[in-house]
Amino acid sequence: MNKPMTKTQLVAALAEQMGADKKTATAALDGIAAIVATEVSAGGAVTLPGIGKVACRARPEREVRNPATGETLTKAADRAVxxxxxxALKDAVA
Structure with missing residues (x-):
C-alpha cells in the first residue's frame, strides 16, 4: 500500500501543475484549507469541483456503550464533518 502524499509533495505537484513557485502553491493550498474550515465550522458546505463536497452535519443525542465496562451512556448532540x-473522482478511480 502506498503512503499518502505529504503536504510538501502536494505543494511541489501543485506548483508544477500551476507553473508557479512553491511559495505561491503553499499560499493557494493554505487559503483553500482556511476557507473550507471557516465555512464548514459555521455550518455551511463547500464543493471542491472534481473532488467532492465538505459539509458539517448535526448528529442527534444518542446512546453509546463503553466497550471496556459495557456501561451505556447518553452522548450529547454534536456536529461532525x-x-x-x-x-467524477469515483469514476476516475474505478
Missing part, C-alpha cells in the same frame, strides 16, 4: 466524494 462529512465528505461526499464527487462522482
Amino acid at each position: 462529512k465528505v461526499t466524494v464527487a462522482k
Whole structure:
C-alpha cells in the first residue's frame, strides 16, 4: 500500500501543475484549507469541483456503550464533518 502524499509533495505537484513557485502553491493550498474550515465550522458546505463536497452535519443525542465496562451512556448532540466524494473522482478511480 502506498503512503499518502505529504503536504510538501502536494505543494511541489501543485506548483508544477500551476507553473508557479512553491511559495505561491503553499499560499493557494493554505487559503483553500482556511476557507473550507471557516465555512464548514459555521455550518455551511463547500464543493471542491472534481473532488467532492465538505459539509458539517448535526448528529442527534444518542446512546453509546463503553466497550471496556459495557456501561451505556447518553452522548450529547454534536456536529461532525462529512465528505461526499464527487462522482467524477469515483469514476476516475474505478
